[in-house]
Amino acid sequence: MIETFRQVLEQSVARLSAQATMYLPSLFVAIVVFGVAWIAALLVRWLLLHAFKGERVDAFLRRTGIGTMLDHSGRLRASPLMAHAIYYAILLIGLLNAISVFDTDITRDIVDGVVHLLPKLLAAGAIILGGIWLAQYLGRGALVWASNEGFPWARRFCAFVRVVVVFVSIVVAADVLNFARTVFFSAFLIFSIGAVVAACLVLALNHREVYRWFASSRGRDAETGSERSLWHHL
Amino acid sequence: MSDDILSPEARQAIEKLGQADIVIGIPSYNNGRTIGHVVRAAQAGLNKYFPEFRGVIINSDGGSKDDTRRQVLEAQLDPAQLLLVETPLHPVHRLSFPYHGIPGKGSAFRMIFRMARDLGAKACAVVDSDLRSITPEWIDLLVRPVVHRGYDFVAPYYHRHKYDGTITNSIVYPLTRALYGQRIRQPIGGDFGLSGAVLETYLARKDWETDVARYGIDIWMTTIAVARGFKVCQSFLGAKLHDAKDPGADLSAMLQQVVGSVFALMIEFRDVWMRVHGSRDVELFGFRYDVGLDPIPVNLDRMVQAFVRGEADLREVWSMALSDATLRELGAIARAARSAPAAAFRISDELWVSVIYEFASAYAELPTARTHLVRSLTPLYLGRVASFVNETRDMNAAEVEERIEQLCLAFERLKPFLVERWGGPRVDEFRPRPAPAAGKPQEVSS
Numbered sequence: 001m002i003e004t005f006r007q008v009l010e011q012s013v014a015r016l017s018a019q020a021t022m023y024l025p026s027l028f029v030a031i032v033v034f035g036v037a038w039i040a041a042l043l044v045r046w047l048l049l050h051a052f053k054g055e056r057v058d059a060f061l062r063r064t065g066i067g068t069m070l071d072h073s074g075r076l077r078a079s080p081l082m083a084h085a086i087y088y089a090i091l092l093i094g095l096l097n098a099i100s101v102f103d104t105d106i107t108r109d110i111v112d113g114v115v116h117l118l119p120k121l122l123a124a125g126a127i128i129l130g131g132i133w134l135a136q137y138l139g140r141g142a143l144v145w146a147s148n149e150g151f152p153w154a155r156r157f158c159a160f161v162r163v164v165v166v167f168v169s170i171v172v173a174a175d176v177l178n179f180a181r182t183v184f185f186s187a188f189l190i191f192s193i194g195a196v197v198a199a200c201l202v203l204a205l206n207h208r209e210v211y212r213w214f215a216s217s218r219g220r221d222a223e224t225g226s227e228r229s230l231w232h233h234l
Numbered sequence: 235m236s237d238d239i240l241s242p243e244a245r246q247a248i249e250k251l252g253q254a255d256i257v258i259g260i261p262s263y264n265n266g267r268t269i270g271h272v273v274r275a276a277q278a279g280l281n282k283y284f285p286e287f288r289g290v291i292i293n294s295d296g297g298s299k300d301d302t303r304r305q306v307l308e309a310q311l312d313p314a315q316l317l318l319v320e321t322p323l324h325p326v327h328r329l330s331f332p333y334h335g336i337p338g339k340g341s342a343f344r345m346i347f348r349m350a351r352d353l354g355a356k357a358c359a360v361v362d363s364d365l366r367s368i369t370p371e372w373i374d375l376l377v378r379p380v381v382h383r384g385y386d387f388v389a390p391y392y393h394r395h396k397y398d399g400t401i402t403n404s405i406v407y408p409l410t411r412a413l414y415g416q417r418i419r420q421p422i423g424g425d426f427g428l429s430g431a432v433l434e435t436y437l438a439r440k441d442w443e444t445d446v447a448r449y450g451i452d453i454w455m456t457t458i459a460v461a462r463g464f465k466v467c468q469s470f471l472g473a474k475l476h477d478a479k480d481p482g483a484d485l486s487a488m489l490q491q492v493v494g495s496v497f498a499l500m501i502e503f504r505d506v507w508m509r510v511h512g513s514r515d516v517e518l519f520g521f522r523y524d525v526g527l528d529p530i531p532v533n534l535d536r537m538v539q540a541f542v543r544g545e546a547d548l549r550e551v552w553s554m555a556l557s558d559a560t561l562r563e564l565g566a567i568a569r570a571a572r573s574a575p576a577a578a579f580r581i582s583d584e585l586w587v588s589v590i591y592e593f594a595s596a597y598a599e600l601p602t603a604r605t606h607l608v609r610s611l612t613p614l615y616l617g618r619v620a621s622f623v624n625e626t627r628d629m630n631a632a633e634v635e636e637r638i639e640q641l642c643l644a645f646e647r648l649k650p651f652l653v654e655r656w657g658g659p660r661v662d663e664f665r666p667r668p669a670p671a672a673g674k675p676q677e678v679s680s
Binding site: 062063064065068137140141143144145146147148150154155230232233234 | 449
């Protein structure tokens with residue numbers, strides 16, 4: 001019994017020692033690779049933060065409204081944005097290289113998966129970012145129009161437009177990633193039908209207010225005799 | 235430039251006429267009720283004051299559904315009524331063609347200018363087709379400075395009711411004057427005299443398909459004439475009375491086209507206006523006299539309500555352009571307006587100037603938000619008009635003019651802040667505010 005136990009223990013130790021002999025150098029190399037990548041990432045980030053002014057990118061972010069979209073304070077600058085983006089990109093490349101050092105089926109699958117998924121992830125990210133920008137733009141247009149028209153729920157209308165546009169962009173991004181397509185498509189249908197029903201309910205419950213707004217806006221056009229003509233503004 | 239802005243019929247007419255000295259252009263859209271009078275006045279003006287010149291009246295029509303074009307072609311003038319001293323050497327031709335392109339006054343002008351240039355005109359005058367107060371003297375006053383005194387651009391000068399021309403009085407006149415340093419009182423008056431040289435400059439430009447095609451055309455013409463250094467003067471035309479019919483646009487669209495054009499030209503002529511300090515008078519021709527004016531009704535409550543609603547709804551948009559201090563002042567005014575009567579509503583000159591300058595700067599800085607920014611000015615503009623109505627309720631015409639002069643001086647005084655902050659990011663405070671007195675609550679401009 002004791003002999004059997006000793007044999008099992010010896011075999012286990014031998015297996016462990018064989019695995020350690022096989023994987024420890026790889027682990028060491030992986031740690032070194034990742035460490036080098038990390039140091040390179042830190043160095044590049046430091047360089048970018050100190051050498052790259054990015055005034056043109058700053059102006060672009062500000063002029064297109066992307067800056068305020070990503071950071072509401074409007075103080076987002078291109079230099080830290082680029083520096084952090086490149087820092088994490090180098091870290092990711094280092095991590096993938098470190099994993100690939102092991103050269104096993106699992107690590108190969110992980111690296112292949114990330115390499116194949118990355119373009120899709122970037123595309124999905126760009127779609128969502130574009131969707132948020134478009135939602136901001138269209139929502140703002142809806143807000144200005146509704147307010148100038150004297151629409152009673154201008155801000156809610158603006159929020160509704162934004163939610164719809166962002167939701168559509170999420171559905172498209174999920175489709176690109178091939179992720180929960182059916183779920184998102186069903187949710188989109190339910191949301192659309194729900195929005196129509198909600199709009200009908202709002203109109204039905206507030207019909208007096210809606211009618212008053214409609215009548216006053218029509219009246220504004222019709223009663224030019226008692227109101228200033230538009231010519232009088234010029 | 236491509237020939238497609240002129241129809242084959244228009245080109246044929248040019249070939250047939252060959253040459254003209256003076257062209258009178260009349261843009262129209264469903265103005266059958268009034269355009270006959272305008273054409274007769276133009277014809278009488280050419281016969282009476284320019285008998286030795288070849289004159290052509292060109293109507294550029296935007297596809298009227300009524301009998302506008304027929305009225306132009308059939309307008310008859312009885313020469314015996316004019317008591318002409320000199321018999322005209324040449325008959326006055328009347329032409330009417332539909333224009334192509336974006337529907338609007340600017341596109342109509344483009345066709346007129348193109349025809350005037352092709353006819354080799356020395357001078358061109360444009361007048362609105364819905365004028366009830368035009369007389370033959372208007373043609374003389376708009377054309378003579380060009381033909382006999384060498385001016386390139388003649389702007390109109392009218393007597394108007396104190397509540398008439400509020401975009402002119404509150405934004406366009408003070409801003410144009412502060413920017414370019416010339417006191418052209420009616421920069422978007424709509425009736426102008428032009429030389430062949432200035433027409434060439436207009437036609438050579440590439441921005442005809444923008445807001446210029448619509449109501450932006452008047453300020454576009456005036457600004458280019460001033461900024462390009464053409465010789466500019468004004469002519470006193472008496473009263474300007476329009477047909478009561480509204481143009482087919484809403485206020486925010488009209489404001490966008492006019493103010494958007496001013497802001498867009500500020501970007502183009504940045505190097506010109508940044509060098510200008512103060513302003514000077516522009517020569518005024520014509521005999522000035524007082525005239526009776528139609529009263530213009532105003533709905534003060536509605537304007538104040540629009541401002542209060544805009545302040546509640548549009549903060550998000552305004553905050554893209556306005557500094558924190560300006561937003562705070564506007565918020566305080568809106569809060570006060572909710573409880574106080576509309577007759578107490580006020581927006582100070584300094585605050586209004588800051589609003590306009592900050593919007594102009596943001597317009598240059600944020601190209602993707604331009605339409606929203608300018609359209610969101612509508613409630614602010616209505617608030618300023620309400621304030622102006624309150625301030626001038628008991629004033630006569632001279633006192634109102636003095637009040638407008640004060641606003642113009644405020645625009646000129648605060649211009650250095652615009653120059654300093656032009657095109658830069660939004661700031662916390664656009665102009666320095668006086669510190670509140672100790673122990674006394676800070677006053678807001680209401």
